[in-house]
Amino acid sequence: MSQLTIQNLPELPYALQEAVNRLRININFLGNEIKKILVISTFPNEGKSFVALQLWQQMAESGSPSILLDTDLRKSVMVEQYGMALQGGGSIKGTSYVLANDISIEDAIFHTDMECGDILPNVDNVVNPSMLLESERFEQMLAYMGEKYRYVFVDAPPLDLVSDGEKIGSLCDGAVLVVRSGVTSRGMVKNSIRQLERAGCPLLGIVLNRVESAKSGYYYKKYGGGKYYGSRYYSNSYYYK
Numbered sequence: 386m387s388q389l390t391i392q393n394l395p396e397l398p399y400a401l402q403e404a405v406n407r408l409r410i411n412i413n414f415l416g417n418e419i420k421k422i423l424v425i426s427t428f429p430n431e432g433k434s435f436v437a438l439q440l441w442q443q444m445a446e447s448g449s450p451s452i453l454l455d456t457d458l459r460k461s462v463m464v465e466q467y468g469m470a471l472q473g474g475g476s477i478k479g480t481s482y483v484l485a486n487d488i489s490i491e492d493a494i495f496h497t498d499m500e501c502g503d504i505l506p507n508v509d510n511v512v513n514p515s516m517l518l519e520s521e522r523f524e525q526m527l528a529y530m531g532e533k534y535r536y537v538f539v540d541a542p543p544l545d546l547v548s549d550g551e552k553i554g555s556l557c558d559g560a561v562l563v564v565r566s567g568v569t570s571r572g573m574v575k576n577s578i579r580q581l582e583r584a585g586c587p588l589l590g591i592v593l594n595r596v597e598s599a600k601s602g603y604y605y606k607k608y609g610g611g612k613y614y615g616s617r618y619y620s621n622s623y624y625y626k
C-alpha cells in the first residue's frame with residue numbers, strides 16, 4: 386500500500402477538538418452495524434470535508450481502523466488544501482480514477498502516518514460523476530471498505546447538487562448532516578432530512594458547524610466550532626440510538 390503524507394493537517398483549538406471528540410464517542414455508541422458514515426450537507430461550503438477529516442483523524446488516532454473516502458468527484462480540493470503528497474513522489478490516483486479504471490481497489494488506497502488511518506482522496510475532478518457513482522464498481526468499493534475497516538467516513542458533495550448525495554447515502558449505514566450555523570435555514574435542513582430518508586440512509590445526527598462564539602478565541606470565533614446539534618432542530622441526545 387502506498388504511503389501518503391498529509392502536510393497541512395490543521396491544529397485545532399481545544400474547544401473544537403473536544404467537540405469532534407464528543408462526536409466520535411457518540412458515533413462509537415451507535416454500535417457495530419454503523420460503519421459507513423456519510424458526511425453530507427445541504428449546500429456547498431458548510432464544512433463536510435472539514436468534519437469528515439477531523440472525525441476520521443480522531444477515530445484513527447483512537448485506534449479504530451478508519452478510512453476517509455472522498456466522493457466529491459466534481460470539485461474536491463482535499464489534496465491541495467491539506468497538502469497531501471505521496472511519499473517518494475509520484476501522482477496520486479484518486480477516487481474517480483479508481484472508479485473509471487480496472488485497477489485493484491485495495492492497491493489504490495493509501496496508508497497515512499496514522500497507524501489506523503487510510504485514505505482515498507479524489508484528484509481528477511470530472512464533469513459528470515453520476516455514472517461513476519451509480520456504477521456497480523462504486524458499490525463494490527464501499528462494500529470492500531465496509532468489510533476492511535471499522536469506519537468508512539464518506540466525504541460527499543452537497544445534497545442540493547443533482548442526486549449524487551442521495552445515491553451515495555443509499556449505500557451508507559447512516560448520515561451525519563453538517564449544518565452551517567446561521568446560514569442554512571430550518572426548511573432547508575428539513576428538506577435534506579427528507580432526501581436522506583428517501584435514500585434509506587438513517588440520520589445519525591446533525592453537526593451545527595461554524596458557530597460564532599463570543600467566549601472563545603480567535604480561531605474558534607472566526608470559523609466557528611464543530612458542535613453537535615443542539616436544541617433548534619433535534620435534541621442533542623440524537624446520536625444515541
Ligand SMILES: Nc1ncnc2c1ncn2[C@@H]1O[C@H](COP(=O)(O)OP(=O)(O)OP(=O)(O)O)[C@@H](O)[C@H]1O
Nearest residue numbers: 428429430431432433434435543595608609610611
Ligand atoms: N469548524 C470549522 N473550523 C474551522 N474551519 C472550518 C470549520 N468548518 C469548515 N471550515 C473551513 O471552511 C471551509 C469550507 O469547509 P469545507 O471545505 O469542509 O466545506 P464543504 O462542505 O466540504 O464544501 P464543499 O461543498 O465545497 O465540498 C474550509 O476552508 C474549511 O477548512
Ligand SMILES: [Mg+2]
Nearest residue numbers: 433434435457
Ligand atoms: Mg467538501
